[in-house]
Amino acid sequence: MVTPQVRLGEPRSPDRAEVNGRKTPRGRRAKRGQSKTKRDQGRLLQNIYEQLFAAYGPQHWWPAETPTEVVVGAILTQNTAWTNVERAMDRLREAGCLDWAALRELPEADLAELIRPSGTFRVKAARLKALVEVLWSHHGGSLASLLSGSLEEARARLLGIHGIGPETADSILLYAGGRPSFVVDTYTRRLLRRHLLMESHRDSEAVRQFFHRALPPDAQMFNEYHALIVAVAKRHCRARARCEGCPLVGLEHDADR
Numbered sequence: 528m529v530t531p532q533v534r535l536g537e538p539r540s541p542d543r544a545e546v547n548g549r550k551t552p553r554g555r556r557a558k559r560g561q562s563k564t565k566r567d568q569g570r571l572l573q574n575i576y577e578q579l580f581a582a583y584g585p586q587h588w589w590p591a592e593t594p595t596e597v598v599v600g601a602i603l604t605q606n607t608a609w610t611n612v613e614r615a616m617d618r619l620r621e622a623g624c625l626d627w628a629a630l631r632e633l634p635e636a637d638l639a640e641l642i643r644p645s646g647t648f649r650v651k652a653a654r655l656k657a658l659v660e661v662l663w664s665h666h667g668g669s670l671a672s673l674l675s676g677s678l679e680e681a682r683a684r685l686l687g688i689h690g691i692g693p694e695t696a697d698s699i700l701l702y703a704g705g706r707p708s709f710v711v712d713t714y715t716r717r718l719l720r721r722h723l724l725m726e727s728h729r730d731s732e733a734v735r736q737f738f739h740r741a742l743p744p745d746a747q748m749f750n751e752y753h754a755l756i757v758a759v760a761k762r763h764c765r766a767r768a769r770c771e772g773c774p775l776v777g778l779e780h781d782a783d784r
């Protein structure tokens with residue numbers, strides 16, 4: 528998901544430092560080669576959460592009025608900025624099309640036209656229609672039914688729908704269904720990598736399982752945690768890290784990873 532950009536004017540952190548004539552990575556020096564136990568990882572993930580929450584407070588995600596709006600927004604936000612999603616959602620709302628019955632009746636071409644501001648609108652209209660089709664053909668139009676059953680069953684059901692990938696599925700489960708499915712995105716992987724919790728080659732499912740193993744299945748915490756990672760990524764943990772002033776600067780990290 529691409530959320531609105533936060534533009535703050537933090538100073539850049541210093542470049543690599545010279546220690547005894549050798550370059551060292553920016554940030555608190557990592558102790559490489561030390562494997563962390565599950566308890567260490569859980570403590571560190573909890574610590575990161577607490578420090579981010581203390582710095583930024585509750586993030587009030589997802590920015591939507593109803594679970595239906597969360598689901599529609601989760602599809603519209605694929606590969607676009609949130610401001611574009613808001614414009615598309617406003618058009619759907621004004622047309623009275625932000626409910627499952629209206630979306631079932633609406634021809635795909637009309638839906639595409641309404642969501643045009645969200646970009647790749649024909650593709651997204653087809654994806655929304657695929658979801659609406661499954662919702663009505665197998666669940667009587669009930670989102671609660673679509674998201675029912677064990678977490679992994681519900682997730683597999685969503686992943687079976689055309690155009691719904693892991694990040695979208697987990698966003699729907701967590702923010703529309705209140706299910707404890709951790710949402711993993713590029714920001715999550717970057718933060719874990721720089722805080723020496725995971726190598727960069729691990730796929731999103733491995734990262735998700737990492738959170739699930741290390742933390743209790745607390746949907747409210749997962750809700751805030753993902754939103755807080757997005758917040759710190761926008762302000763500090765960008766492609767080039769700006770560690771100075773970051774709430775996590777006191778934790779072991781390597782900003783060059």
Ligand code: SF4
Nearest residue numbers: 763764770773775776
């Ligand atoms: S989270 Fe903050 S302290 Fe950690 S690497 Fe990113 S910018 Fe630096």
